[in-house]
Amino acid sequence: MNRLSATFEACRTQGRATLVAFVTGGDPSPANTGDILDALVEGGADVIELGMPFTDPMADGPSIQEANLRSLGAGTTTADLFDIAGDFRERHPSIALVLMGYANPMIRRGPQWFAERCVEAGVDGVICVDIPAEEDEALGPALREQDVAMIRLATPTTNADRLPAVLDGASGFLYYVSVAGITGKQQAAQDSIEAAVARLKAQTNLPVAVGFGVRTPEQAADIARVADGVVVGSAIVELIGEHGKDAPGPVRDYIGTLSDAISTARTAKG
Amino acid sequence: MTDQVPPPNSYRSLPDERGHFGEFGGRYVAETLMPLILDLEKEYRAAKVDPAFQAEFDDLLEHYVGRPSPLYYAERLTEEVRKDAPQDKGAQIWFKRDELNHTGAHKINNCIGQILLAKRMGKTRIIAETGAGQHGVATATVAARFGLPCVIYMGARDIERQQPNVFRMKLLGAEVVPVTSGAKTLKDAMNEGLRDWVANVHDTFYIIGTAAGPHPYPELVRDFQSVIGTEARAQLLDRVGRLPDLLVAAIGGGSNAIGLFHPFLDDPDVKMLGVEAAGEGLGKRHAASLAGGNPGVLHGNKTYLLQDEDGQIAEAHSISAGLDYPGIGPEHAWLKESGRVDYSSVTDTEALDAFQLLCRTEGIIPALEPSHAISAVTRRAVDMDRDQIILANLCGRGDKDIFTVAEALGVEM
Numbered sequence A: 001m002n003r004l005s006a007t008f009e010a011c012r013t014q015g016r017a018t019l020v021a022f023v024t025g026g027d028p029s030p031a032n033t034g035d036i037l038d039a040l041v042e043g044g045a046d047v048i049e050l051g052m053p054f055t056d057p058m059a060d061g062p063s064i065q066e067a068n069l070r071s072l073g074a075g076t077t078t079a080d081l082f083d084i085a086g087d088f089r090e091r092h093p094s095i096a097l098v099l100m101g102y103a104n105p106m107i108r109r110g111p112q113w114f115a116e117r118c119v120e121a122g123v124d125g126v127i128c129v130d131i132p133a134e135e136d137e138a139l140g141p142a143l144r145e146q147d148v149a150m151i152r153l154a155t156p157t158t159n160a161d162r163l164p165a166v167l168d169g170a171s172g173f174l175y176y177v178s179v180a181g182i183t184g185k186q187q188a189a190q191d192s193i194e195a196a197v198a199r200l201k202a203q204t205n206l207p208v209a210v211g212f213g214v215r216t217p218e219q220a221a222d223i224a225r226v227a228d229g230v231v232v233g234s235a236i237v238e239l240i241g242e243h244g245k246d247a248p249g250p251v252r253d254y255i256g257t258l259s260d261a262i263s264t265a266r267t268a269k270g
Numbered sequence B: 001m002t003d004q005v006p007p008p009n010s011y012r013s014l015p016d017e018r019g020h021f022g023e024f025g026g027r028y029v030a031e032t033l034m035p036l037i038l039d040l041e042k043e044y045r046a047a048k049v050d051p052a053f054q055a056e057f058d059d060l061l062e063h064y065v066g067r068p069s070p071l072y073y074a075e076r077l078t079e080e081v082r083k084d085a086p087q088d089k090g091a092q093i094w095f096k097r098d099e100l101n102h103t104g105a106h107k108i109n110n111c112i113g114q115i116l117l118a119k120r121m122g123k124t125r126i127i128a129e130t131g132a133g134q135h136g137v138a139t140a141t142v143a144a145r146f147g148l149p150c151v152i153y154m155g156a157r158d159i160e161r162q163q164p165n166v167f168r169m170k171l172l173g174a175e176v177v178p179v180t181s182g183a184k185t186l187k188d189a190m191n192e193g194l195r196d197w198v199a200n201v202h203d204t205f206y207i208i209g210t211a212a213g214p215h216p217y218p219e220l221v222r223d224f225q226s227v228i229g230t231e232a233r234a235q236l237l238d239r240v241g242r243l244p245d246l247l248v249a250a251i252g253g254g255s256n257a258i259g260l261f262h263p264f265l266d267d268p269d270v271k272m273l274g275v276e277a278a279g280e281g282l283g284k285r286h287a288a289s290l291a292g293g294n295p296g297v298l299h300g301n302k303t304y305l306l307q308d309e310d311g312q313i314a315e316a317h318s319i320s321a322g323l324d325y326p327g328i329g330p331e332h333a334w335l336k337e338s339g340r341v342d343y344s345s346v347t348d349t350e351a352l353d354a355f356q357l358l359c360r361t362e363g364i365i366p367a368l369e370p371s372h373a374i375s376a377v378t379r380r381a382v383d384m385d386r387d388q389i390i391l392a393n394l395c396g397r398g399d400k401d402i403f404t405v406a407e408a409l410g411v412e413m
């Protein structure tokens, strides 16, 4: 079993949801990302989503757009990103690590090249915003060949007709983007999330993690009651924007509040 | 729009059913948009074979846009070019006068088609990106004509250099949103358009302004713009009884060029030249993605892009805001690889010279975009025989550019 499946399975056994934490790699600079990732782990994150910076993050709201610009402004390269991932893997042999980003930086040197670097750096899965199931060929076969999970996204607009296509070739977990929109502040209603997760789980055995707009421990706990995983991104990225290289402390504390809320969500009266 | 069945080995049979032109094109969009794009494709297929849709499109082009646009023999420009040509050389230069369209450019052809699709799909809100402001003006125009609210995303830098068009859009009732991310030009406006769209898929139609973006946009924009080539072909046959030897058009995303070229692609004796913006020169800042780029994925399609070795998109540069884009429509990427169309580039300075040349020889103030094509035309014409015909797309008028040109020429206005 790979690290992603093992992580979701272990959390399930513990009676809690998996906490997935996103940060943009190289923000505020490549030298600072290692400490920030460690802070995520210390705070209680189970899966790390390391964002690959891109000049044109068209599915992201202002917070993550700015993080991308800060990272690129600091000179972050693809090589830096794989170094960050590889170093993380050495320090944390069992924490699941996923790369998230846009197609162009991933396929620039060819999908095989990218898949091989993922394996070398101990990356367990990849989320690519702008490679939908229809364009899977551009990256999916190369990742599967190397046993790197191709994590697919489902959204409120993914209708029943399309869902089988989305699930075909998906692995690791299914990422439910709970709002039709960009990353940031907007939040979906709890009952719509609940209905969507039920709909997805009827079609797949993959764990379902829910993200977009999650920021407070209360929101995280609500989602943790109905989904296998909770994804938090913009709120962490904003802390990094605010504190820069001093972000590890605040990030650790913040993740701690989410992790605490999630660990008791299913037993506490909701 | 043309719906004849292309012959075998045709250059006109793409995209395939997945929206690919060879390795280019496709649908590289976020999952949120995917169902909508599939819907749009279905609706477009139905519209394409619906005589009522075609009739409404044709009617608006004739009575609202002012089509057919004239085909014009530029006699004085031809004479001027012949002065520098070897004896017996100097091809005849003809222009397709799409600058005479309502709103002053070819962009309106496509906007009429897309707003009819929006109406057909029951969408109630229109968004668009714009560079030079020509597509923004054309979109604001059709939105006003059909009574739909309209939001135009425009790079803050382009807003500065295209003030007249910004005011036009506002007069037409559109909201113009300045985009301050990235290089603050067309690419960033397109990012912002896509961000709006994912958040408003339920009621919003995105009128993309060039033959790029996710499938089916490159195909439908091409089909709507093909009115240019279809008319020109019939007009030239009617006037001189034969086809042109060379077609020339400027390329930003490639919509006016593909509109001119496509109806001629299966005429083997007609050569074609697409002209990219070489900006300050290909070794410096420019916008020539075929000449200086590599294949990659941006804004929903795979195509040639200006980018670095890590796949980060480079900032384009051209004096012409309408050509200032680091990518190109996927069908051009494919036509380049297939060898059917030649592509070259023209610098800011050369375009400015051609701009002034046309003003003085023909009494026509062209936009800076087709000035790139005109420069290439004068370069080619001197090597061609006098009985040969070059047909170039005069795809926009220069009113919007007079401030930019004045500044470049050091004239205080």
Ligand SMILES: Cc1ncc(COP(=O)(O)O)c(C=O)c1O
Residues within 6 Å of the ligand: B105, B106, B107, B131, B132, B133, B134, B135, B209, B210, B211, B250, B251, B252, B253, B254, B255, B256, B257, B321, B322, B323, B367, B369, B370, B395, B396, B397
């Ligand atoms: C007059 C004119 N020509 C050309 C272009 C470039 O677009 P395309 O290559 O799609 O024709 C523009 C874009 O704004 C324009 O306004």
